Amino acid sequence: MSEPSATEPSASLLSVIEPVAPADLxxxxxxxxxxxWYAGTALLALVLVSAGLRIAEQDLGAPFYYDLDSLLYLPWVKSIILHGTHWHNDRLGAPGGQELYDFPVIDYLHFAxxxxxxxxxSDVFLAYNLYYLLTYPLTALTxxxxxxxxxLSLPAAAVGALLYAFLPYHQERFQYHFFLSAYWVVPLSLVPALAICKGELLLFPLAPDGSRRFRPFAPGALWTLVVGALTASAGAYYAFFACAVYxxxxxxxxxxxxxxKAVAAAAWVIAPVVAVGVAYHYPTAAYQARNGVNPITDRGPEEAELYALKLSHLVLPATDHNVAKLSRLRALYAANRPADGESGGSLGAVGGGGLVGLLVLALFPRRRRWPEAPLAALVxxxxxLGTVxxxxxxxxxxxxxxxxxYARISVYIGFLCIFMSVWWADRFLLTRTGARARRLRYPALAALxxxxxxxxxxxGWNWFNPHGMAMVRDHAERFRADERFFRKVEEKCPGARVFCxxxxxxxxxxxxxxxxAYEHARGYLLTDTLSWSFGTVKRRETDMWLKDVAFQPPEExxxxxxxxxxxxxxxxxRGFPRKADPARSEPASAFNPIDRVHTLYADLVRKKGLTLPEVAHEDGRQFFLDLRPYRDAYRDLVGPTAFEQQATQEREWIAPLYLKGFIVYDQVDDNEQIRWGSYDAHLMFVNPADRTRRIDFSFTLGVEVDGVFHFSFSGMPGLQWPEFDLERKTDGYGHAFHNIELPPGRSTLRIRCTPPESYVPFDHRKICYxxxxxRIVEK
Known part of the structure; x- marks a missing residue:
């Protein structure tokens, strides 16, 4: 992009009616x-966000937000800074390590x-906070x-950029949705779209003789490749919305x-976004080709309604508005509204005014005019696209x-609407004549x-308010308390492997x-040598072992x-019921097992009242128990040979993986999750040993509606699986398969279910049983 000048010809190459632009006036x-102007705008954005967050009073070494999804982002950030990659982390997901190939994160621009x-x-948390603060001046600059x-004229462009950088969307995302708040690539991603709207067809620049020849290496065509790569690197949502715009x-x-040629130009812009996005997903494709597809983020079409855009969200005041009446109006609207999963997205008065104006123009078009006509159509x-x-x-x-x-599309709408409002204001001020009008231009833009x-x-609620930033300070205090606790844990047991x-x-x-969801990530964040069981991707073999172990009786x-x-x-x-009877024979996860663990250790060594070394958190609700004395006592009890045999048995535990075609809900029956299967589902058995093993396995199948369901099995070579029909039965139907040879590695059992013709599945995944x-028993 280049700066316009008063002597430049119109950028329109076709028949767009383009009025005199503010910059030309x-x-x-x-x-x-x-x-x-650029430096001042960026500096002002940084000053405003620093003053608003009262940075001088904050602990920059502690995250501003230390909860929920921030604890999802922070381990990735630490892994990137320390190891240069987020795909694999040896200190999470013990004993197998964390591999994120089933949960691809492609925000490489932010990672860079x-x-x-x-x-x-050298401080991960300082880097994390600094990047959040920098998203404001970066957004203002782009x-x-x-x-x-x-x-736009220079002062008007500065005003529009600052208003866009401080959209309510930015504060609402905060560090809760860390990468979404870094939306500074969005304005750049809109440039190719707006160029096409003006008739600049990128691949077909206008030659001096008036012809349009295909020129893929023309500057206008090449810079779109860079924009596409940046857009694809800034997150899946913004890449998707950009492609929809193109x-x-x-x-x-x-x-x-x-x-x-317009379609060709749009395809040229879409191509790098798709190509780079596919390249970023290659590690996932390669991993799942070897290990089976694990759709852990399988979404339902109905979720587009829950997290949809609402026109009312765009035009109503922001949440917790400074004017009490406007704040109450927004709160009144939000009360008991259905499908309000992402309730943010206000454009403010300036952006909202632009939105209303553009929608009016879209409903009552007069003539094809830049920029109103294309922006009205695009908005x-x-x-x-985004609405319910x-x-x-x-x-x-x-x-x-x-x-x-789809509510996140508001950040695209916001830029276009703020531009339109500021364009109108800028042009109005520049077309006024007289000395007084010229003197009022800068005060008017400053007032805007x-x-x-x-x-x-x-x-009035948090920014600039000494009491309003209490939340940030509370998060910092909790962070520091956790830091002290986990430092003591690491001093007590350096290099330990810890079960959560x-x-x-x-x-x-x-x-x-x-x-x-991500509370257990704190141990990894605040230690340097410890490994943690939390973090292995669900439904993979390590996760299945951890889950199987966690729901065993305490001694086992x-x-x-x-x-x-x-x-x-x-x-x-905090993860256990407030009231429980430890004397009952319950799984380890059914009650707070701290006292029970101490008792089991005392019983093991036959010394009543003896306890394991313990570290207690300041909150009195979190504890670390050193299990090395227990392990030593147990090894002495059973003998080294039996101990190693049991260790080998655990390492070679056969893991059943419910992969493609299965859905695992949180409903638990007898401490076991119920898995639901579709018409075509893959049940994989992982044999980590280096030998073929003979097993028996059994399970219960159940259908929930009347009718005959036909089942067939295939996929494991050399085995003849029977076919049978099922009808609804209260306790389901048990099935067992005996003397099955399970080779080393992965073996997939494919289960096909043919429901009755009258069956209507209860969601898009065609769940039918x-x-x-x-149960798996080795012979």
């Missing part, structure tokens, strides 16, 4: 002036910035560059300009449901910035009692984890 700024910051500071390319503007330009498309029951819902139903949170900033940032209770699946699991649970090599046990009592009580 203002004096041409010098390079020094432009540099000063974090890696660089990690080279500048926004201003694009607004200048769109021919597809729409290609069709729009075909209609407006009557040339197929209308984005609203229809809109085009996105149809896309999720008919194509794929992996993109579910101040009022817009006041409207978009709830500084309660068992919490990774990723995207519901809370276990009062323990949120301890035996299995110590022979498997665990040196310590971390127990978060349940499988439970799977």
């Amino acid at each position: 203002a004096a041409v700024p010098s390079r020094r002036e432009r540099l000063a 910035f974090l890696w660089v910051l990690g080279r500048l500071t 926004g201003m560059a694009v607004l200048r390319w769109l021919k 597809a729409f503007v290609g069709l729009y330009a075909v209609v407006m300009f009557h040339t197929w 209308l498309f984005l609203v229809l 029951g809109g085009l996105g819902s149809l896309f999720n139903l008919l194509v794929t449901a992996q993109i579910r949170a 910035l101040v009022l817009g900033y006041f409207d978009q940032t709830p500084w 209770l309660p068992y919490v699946a990774y990723p995207e699991s519901p809370p276990v009692q009062r323990v949120a 649970f301890l035996r299995r984890i110590v022979v498997r090599g665990f040196d310590g046990l971390f127990i978060d009592s 349940s499988i439970r009580h799977l």
